[in-house]
Amino acid sequence: MQNLHSLLDGFxxxxxxxxxxxxxxxxxxGTAVGVLPGIGPAMTVALLLPVTYGMEPTQAFIMxxxxxxxxxxxxxxxxxxxxxxGESSSVVTAIExxxxxxxxxxxxALATAAIGSFVAGTIATLLLVVITPxxxxxxxxxxxxxxxxxxxxxxxxxxxxxxASRIRGFASLLIGLVIGVVGIDxxxxxxxxxxxxxxxxxxxxxxxxxxxxxxxxEALWIAAHLRRRPAEVIPVGRPWMGRDxxxxxxxxxxRGTAYGFPFGALPAGGAEIPTFLSYxxxxxxxxxxxxxxxGAIEGVAxxxxxxxxSAAGTLVPMLAIGLPTNATAAVMLAAFEQYGIQPGPLLFExxxxxxxxxxxxxxxxxxxxxxxxxxxxxxxxxxxxxxxPYLYAGILFFASMGAYAVNAQPFDxxxxxxxxxxxxxxxxxxxxILPLIVGVxxxxxxxxxxxxxxxxxxxxxxxxxGGWVSGLIYTTVxxxxxxxxxxxxxxxxxxxxxxx
Amino acid sequence: xxxxxxxxxxxxxxxxxxxxxxxxxxxxxxxxxxxxxxxDAPRSAADASKPDRAQYVVCxxxxxxxxxxxxxxxxxxxxxxxxxxxxxxxxxxxxxTLLMVVAVVYAVDVARGGVGExxxxxxVDLATPVDWRTVLLLVAAFLTxxxxxxxxxxxxxxxxxxxxxxxxxxxxxxxxxxLIAVGLSLITFYTFAIGLGINLPAGVLRGIL
Numbered sequence: 001m002q003n004l005h006s007l008l009d010g011f012x013x014x015x016x017x018x019x020x021x022x023x024x025x026x027x028x029x030g031t032a033v034g035v036l037p038g039i040g041p042a043m044t045v046a047l048l049l050p051v052t053y054g055m056e057p058t059q060a061f062i063m064x065x066x067x068x069x070x071x072x073x074x075x076x077x078x079x080x081x082x083x084x085x086g087e088s089s090s091v092v093t094a095i096e097x098x099x100x101x102x103x104x105x106x107x108x109a110l111a112t113a114a115i116g117s118f119v120a121g122t123i124a125t126l127l128l129v130v131i132t133p134x135x136x137x138x139x140x141x142x143x144x145x146x147x148x149x150x151x152x153x154x155x156x157x158x159x160x161x162x163x164a165s166r167i168r169g170f171a172s173l174l175i176g177l178v179i180g181v182v183g184i185d186x187x188x189x190x191x192x193x194x195x196x197x198x199x200x201x202x203x204x205x206x207x208x209x210x211x212x213x214x215x216x217x218e219a220l221w222i223a224a225h226l227r228r229r230p231a232e233v234i235p236v237g238r239p240w241m242g243r244d245x246x247x248x249x250x251x252x253x254x255r256g257t258a259y260g261f262p263f264g265a266l267p268a269g270g271a272e273i274p275t276f277l278s279y280x281x282x283x284x285x286x287x288x289x290x291x292x293x294x295g296a297i298e299g300v301a302x303x304x305x306x307x308x309x310s311a312a313g314t315l316v317p318m319l320a321i322g323l324p325t326n327a328t329a330a331v332m333l334a335a336f337e338q339y340g341i342q343p344g345p346l347l348f349e350x351x352x353x354x355x356x357x358x359x360x361x362x363x364x365x366x367x368x369x370x371x372x373x374x375x376x377x378x379x380x381x382x383x384x385x386x387x388x389p390y391l392y393a394g395i396l397f398f399a400s401m402g403a404y405a406v407n408a409q410p411f412d413x414x415x416x417x418x419x420x421x422x423x424x425x426x427x428x429x430x431x432x433i434l435p436l437i438v439g440v441x442x443x444x445x446x447x448x449x450x451x452x453x454x455x456x457x458x459x460x461x462x463x464x465x466g467g468w469v470s471g472l473i474y475t476t477v478x479x480x481x482x483x484x485x486x487x488x489x490x491x492x493x494x495x496x497x498x499x500x
Numbered sequence: 501x502x503x504x505x506x507x508x509x510x511x512x513x514x515x516x517x518x519x520x521x522x523x524x525x526x527x528x529x530x531x532x533x534x535x536x537x538x539x540d541a542p543r544s545a546a547d548a549s550k551p552d553r554a555q556y557v558v559c560x561x562x563x564x565x566x567x568x569x570x571x572x573x574x575x576x577x578x579x580x581x582x583x584x585x586x587x588x589x590x591x592x593x594x595x596x597t598l599l600m601v602v603a604v605v606y607a608v609d610v611a612r613g614g615v616g617e618x619x620x621x622x623x624v625d626l627a628t629p630v631d632w633r634t635v636l637l638l639v640a641a642f643l644t645x646x647x648x649x650x651x652x653x654x655x656x657x658x659x660x661x662x663x664x665x666x667x668x669x670x671x672x673x674x675x676x677x678x679l680i681a682v683g684l685s686l687i688t689f690y691t692f693a694i695g696l697g698i699n700l701p702a703g704v705l706r707g708i709l
Contacts, residue, residue: 171606
């Protein structure tokens with residue numbers, strides 16, 4: 001009941017003309033940037049961070065909510081009209097979405113994506129309102145050993161559950177952790193990995209890392225392999241759906257939401273698994289199974305809803321515990337830190353007004369997105385034709401501006417380039433990017449919590465074990481780590497039984 | 501992967517990325533030579549049917565970073581107290597050691613034929629080899645901006661950055677590029693630096709803008 005009250009207060013904050021304008025601006029810029037090829041939601045948020053530097057936190061977060069959903073929707077437009085998704089979460093949307101567009105049903109594909117995103121986003125944000133407070137109450141009762149264990153679980157999850165190669169995931173994670181350790185040790189004041197460079201003493205700013213790895217790395221990588229002739233854009237009119245499309249879409253939207261939200265909220269979240277599950281389910285349940293592979297609307301409606309619901313789901317661990325589970329949440333976390341705000345259980349106590357305003361603006365942004373995108377889709381489609389030299393020159397231009405603006409020092413631009421080259425290397429060798437970003441953000445926190453846990457136990461190692469919560473988490477970590485071994489063992493036994 | 505035939509080309513090109521990394525003070529001096537040496541062998545042996553041997557460069561890179569982290573950690577004064585029984589050293593030592601372990605396991609994976617798939621995307625054509633000329637031109641434009649942003653100011657350095665990167669990416673309509681570059685720099689300067697109070701230097705144009 002009290003939450004409802006806080007949420008209504010949040011809506012009251014958003015509902016001033018100025019703040020509504022900011023929300024509209026956020027949604028518009030977010031979609032416009034997200035639509036551009038090569039720019040996924042995480043990069044959209046990272047590139048647009050500097051826009052909010054001059055604002056008050058409340059207004060900045062209202063804008064963020066808009067950018068967040070706008071960037072998500074922009075990405076799905078690209079994958080439907082261009083077929084080559086930049087983001088792993090839109091891979092599934094592209095399968096049927098692009099087939100629909102090629103068959104002259106681009107308008108319906110975009111409509112079911114937009115309306116499905118709205119439905120899923122609204123339901124998922126409601127679930128966020130209901131679920132986050134109990135999670136916060138639980139998180140408040142956790143101690144340093146439990147947090148340390150949670151972060152270890154997060155490390156293991158982003159490297160082992162997502163992505164194709166564990167060893168590449170761990171390599172990426174370790175590079176991120178090392179970047180996160182650079183700077184003055186918060187406890188003892190000793191300099192680590194600074195090599196006497198004064199600008200490194202405060203550590204490497206997470207915003208610079210995110211912009212460098214996402215924006216500069218991506219631009220350099222694409223520049224090295226730039227397609228001579230840009231991919232063909234399918235022209236589109238105003239999105240609309242017929243009665244039959246509605247009938248075929250509404251169930252997939254709801255099922256997609258049901259898949260997306262829980263996966264997003266788990267520490268091993270991400271949108272890949274729920275979107276694939278949703279696609280498989282819709283294919284199985286559809287009465288038009290023969291249309292799958294040739295442009296079935298269910299195959300767009302379900303995964304798009306799952307994608308958006310999972311994005312809202314990732315905000316639960318991000319706000320309540322301070323754990324980012326996907327790249328966009330990681331960049332959002334960096335944005336919070338820019339304002340000196342620490343996400344985690346205390347956030348709801350200390351910055352209650354701010355959090356509820358953010359959640360209220362998620363609802364508002366979602367609605368604005370629907371209102372804005374149905375009429376503006378043809379304009380977004382035209383953005384896809386932007387000449388590629390200008391697009392990637394623009395990305396590097398805004399990335400440099402944003403990175404310089406963080407601390408106003410040219411040194412950060414050099415750092416940005418080095419991180420961009422690192423991002424290039426990650427893309428060249430197929431190392432996943434998410435573990436690196438999560439590593440950079442969580443390294444200082446994990447170390448702090450680990451040391452705090454040891455301090456409580458007077459330096460005895462059992463201090464890391466803590467109570468039953470951390471015990472449970474460590475068990476999960478071990479299961480995830482050794483799952484391939486277990487599975488191989490089981491398979492071998494089964495094979496032996498068959499041969500016998 | 502369709503990128504297979506082009507791997508040999510990329511093998512040849514990849515080492516030059518690591519010398520670029522070492523331009524900054526974070527990297528220890530001996531690294532580039534090691535990285536190049538490690539990549540030279542596969543370059544001569546590489547052909548279209550061979551696995552992606554340039555991946556060994558990643559292993560060398562990881563191992564060197566690991567060594568660097570451990571060496572740096574041993575030079576930190578260890579300060580242990582009752583409020584902090586661990587001190588600042590163990591975490592970097594652990595991370596450095598793990599990096600070396602991962603480097604070895606990674607090398608074993610590569611030797612067994614493990615391949616990381618290069619990232620695909622809307623505008624990425626993996627059938628072509630890495631275009632190093634474009635990448636180097638972009639890096640040059642980027643560094644120009646980093647060096648000139650404070651003395652000349654964002655409007656001039658940003659113009660050079662946009663114009664230079666557009667040129668590097670193959671746009672040859674110089675007048676239009678310049679107009680867009682000047683326009684973008686001025687618009688961003690006025691909206692962000694003056695409108696939103698974000699730190700962008702005016703440089704030599706102070707008082708004029």
